Amino acid sequence: MHNLIAVxxxxxxxxxxxxxxxxxxxxxxxxxxxMNQTVKIEGMPKNFFVNLxxxxxxxxxxxxxxAAVVAEEKENNTLRVLLLSNVKPxxxxxxxxxxxxxxxxxxAAVICAAGNYGLRTGLVFMAVTAVGILASLLIGAxxxxxxxxxxxxxxxxxxxxxxxxxxxxxxxxxxxVAGIARFTYSEQIGKMLGQVPSLRLGMDSAGIVAVNMLxxxxxxxxxxxxxxxx
Amino acid sequence: xxxxxxxxNLSVSFSDIRVLRQITCKVEExxxxxxxxxxxxxxxxxxxxxxxxxxxxxxVAKLFGKDTRKLGTxxxxxxxxxxxxxxxxxxxxxxxxxxxxxDIYRVPKSRxxxxxxxxxxxxxxxxxxxxxxxxxxxxxxxxxxxxxxAKILFLDEPTCGxxxxxxxEIHAVLEEQRRKGTTVFLTTHNMYEAHKLCDHVALLHExxxxxxxxPAKICGKYNRLQKLLVTLKDGKTVVLENGSSAALPMxxxxxxxxxxxxxxxxxxxxxxxxxxxxxxxxxDA
Ligand SMILES: Nc1ncnc2c1ncn2[C@@H]1O[C@H](COP(=O)(O)OP(=O)(O)OP(=O)(O)O)[C@@H](O)[C@H]1O
Ligand SMILES: [Mg+2]
Numbered sequence: 001m002h003n004l005i006a007v008x009x010x011x012x013x014x015x016x017x018x019x020x021x022x023x024x025x026x027x028x029x030x031x032x033x034x035m036n037q038t039v040k041i042e043g044m045p046k047n048f049f050v051n052l053x054x055x056x057x058x059x060x061x062x063x064x065x066x067a068a069v070v071a072e073e074k075e076n077n078t079l080r081v082l083l084l085s086n087v088k089p090x091x092x093x094x095x096x097x098x099x100x101x102x103x104x105x106x107x108a109a110v111i112c113a114a115g116n117y118g119l120r121t122g123l124v125f126m127a128v129t130a131v132g133i134l135a136s137l138l139i140g141a142x143x144x145x146x147x148x149x150x151x152x153x154x155x156x157x158x159x160x161x162x163x164x165x166x167x168x169x170x171x172x173x174x175x176x177v178a179g180i181a182r183f184t185y186s187e188q189i190g191k192m193l194g195q196v197p198s199l200r201l202g203m204d205s206a207g208i209v210a211v212n213m214l215x216x217x218x219x220x221x222x223x224x225x226x227x228x229x230x
Numbered sequence: 231x232x233x234x235x236x237x238x239n240l241s242v243s244f245s246d247i248r249v250l251r252q253i254t255c256k257v258e259e260x261x262x263x264x265x266x267x268x269x270x271x272x273x274x275x276x277x278x279x280x281x282x283x284x285x286x287x288x289x290v291a292k293l294f295g296k297d298t299r300k301l302g303t304x305x306x307x308x309x310x311x312x313x314x315x316x317x318x319x320x321x322x323x324x325x326x327x328x329x330x331x332x333d334i335y336r337v338p339k340s341r342x343x344x345x346x347x348x349x350x351x352x353x354x355x356x357x358x359x360x361x362x363x364x365x366x367x368x369x370x371x372x373x374x375x376x377x378x379x380a381k382i383l384f385l386d387e388p389t390c391g392x393x394x395x396x397x398x399e400i401h402a403v404l405e406e407q408r409r410k411g412t413t414v415f416l417t418t419h420n421m422y423e424a425h426k427l428c429d430h431v432a433l434l435h436e437x438x439x440x441x442x443x444x445p446a447k448i449c450g451k452y453n454r455l456q457k458l459l460v461t462l463k464d465g466k467t468v469v470l471e472n473g474s475s476a477a478l479p480m481x482x483x484x485x486x487x488x489x490x491x492x493x494x495x496x497x498x499x500x501x502x503x504x505x506x507x508x509x510x511x512x513x514d515a
Contacts, residue, residue, distance in 0.1 A: 002333075002336070003334060005333075006330060006333035006334050009330075009333065010319070010322070010326075010330045010333075013322060013326055013330075014319070014321055014322065017321040017322070017358075018321060076317065076318075076319075076320065077313070077315040077316070077317035078317045078318065078319055079317075080283070080313075080315075080317060081311070081313070081317035081374075082334070084281065084282075084283065084306065084309075084311055085306070085331070085334050085335065086303050086306050086307065086334075087334060230283075
């Protein structure tokens, strides 16, 4: 726990210095605030932008940030020194993961605020988001572990992130895409966010998210087995 | 003397290249040990095996009696490492890099400035690492190794790329560590440094240790001529036997104040190693 907190604190110091990662955290919350205020289309469902951007945020920011941070530490040999200093892999991943998770939750809170939810619905919104971010972190960790360099991590993370973030949006227009998107956690998280005002979340959605997370955990384990963290 | 490092018949190969061939050597507790050798000789490779970063193909390596393939938390706490790849956080400041490791090592942050001062990095404390020169990064990496109270320090080319004045500051730091009883294992291309600092050196060449011993003794061993070269003020050079027969002529030259310089024909460490490896060492040192 001690080392995990140390890694967490180190990441905090890096927040404003690492611009490529930082921009990920604020882009979608800022965009949501902006669009929500300015764009009003006739017949648009309530909180259309809030749900859309929250889903994209969940699919993008944690995934790319986690992959980037882990891969960068591998590339610069900082992770090797850490492991030689008795920092356990789970302490490192936990420190980085909890930092990114918390930062994304802050961003999600901004998006949530734009949605004008009440206390209970707001909390449910944040709970769904929290699970979604966790799922993205798992894929991000798998990609970061698999990659030797930050460049490699980015080139893998980009298509993966596009797949999960854009699929829910595209599924609105195409039946076939919708058929595939059904099985992704991002689509289901988006769906659950839409159910937040009624406070009735579909159990099937939760199930699909859980299966997704299981698959990601297995992928991470495979990447860790194959490449380790050095 | 107890042995800090014991290496027996150690072999390491990368695919079909045999980098270390059944080498045997030891490092005693509390000494400064220098591993010398041409570029690509396998110095870093040996340091990696000893610190548990690489597993050998044959033989045994032990650190304080413990097999390096099985180093645990307790053993790792006794090791300070400075690698050739520095492993520093580029965007964080010099101070923040060390502060992070103070956390990890569970040592007080109050020692950071003292260490920075001893290696001449005090001025750069608030500078981001990405703005440092290579020599400064290497010193910061050394500072990190010094942060914890290690029983043994593994330093891969600690003075590489440093000017002579700064290099001397580093030598003073290492000598201070020896006084405190810390064992220092260093690799270097700088023969002068090895001679001045090390209690023992080993010369690695083509995967085998071709010479091991105290630097002065090694030089003495290769002093085959046993002569004295006396340069006189009139420019003449006189060669005398290094023995009692030289006493009288020497006395006469000295009384007449004719002596410009006196040299022994003893080779420097560098001469010995050029002779043994057939290679000029440390073109980059
Ligand atoms: N991971 C690796 N894979 C394949 N070959 C390697 C690897 N690491 C080192 N080598 C080879 O092992 C040999 C010894 O390398 P090493 O880095 O130990 O040399 P060195 O003595 O430290 O050299 P230098 O003085 O230049 O630092 C070199 O020929 C190098 O190419
Ligand atoms: Mg080397």
